[in-house]
Amino acid sequence: GESVGLHLPTLSVQEGDNSIINCAYSNSASDYFIWYKQESGKGPQFIIDIRSNMDKRQGQRVTVLLNKTVKHLSLQIAATQPGDSAVYFCAETLTGGFKTIFGAGTRLFVKA
């Protein structure tokens, strides 16, 4: 079945450095790829999405890169701040559908 997974379960970065969180997916029939941030005790929060026909999209301090050749998705966070500490999930929305499938998650620790 479809699945979305991550390479690294935890990532520790120094405050001010850039963070890169990676994700591998297996389903080619996805319309959008999405990144969510989940802080402790809260539900996930939408960060950014990218359509499957794009390879890069930038938001505020975040950039998402999509490489469909190797089925790889990454989230880059510039100038990482303590408030960025959370679990980050990649997710995908299958073509023609509305449901979202979540990946395994990476916990980001930001060291002051």
Added chain:
Amino acid sequence: SAVISQKPSRDICQRGTSLTIQCQVDSQVTMMFWYRQQPGQSLTLIATANQGSEATYESGFVIDKFPISRPNLTFSTLTVSNMSPEDSSIYLCSVKRTGVAPYNEQFFGPGTRLTVL
């Protein structure tokens, strides 16, 4: 945005009993989803509950175990029936707005933490 509240926020239940989780949204939404998240793990979609139609369940989830109601555009309930310790998890309600960008953004409730003894 959409603000979602869930009741109860947490509960400890005995095996064999049932628990109904309520989800209230501050605006009318067509698409509503129920997810399960075990501690330290990802979210697994249980079912899609759109108003005016029967809930659609994902593989591994059945209506007898997780009956869902969707009486209107702002409210839904998920019941966890005949509970066992394996049902211990966080249950999350989520909604997606239609016709409003970003189109893939889903809003999540704070979750209901269920422990089954």
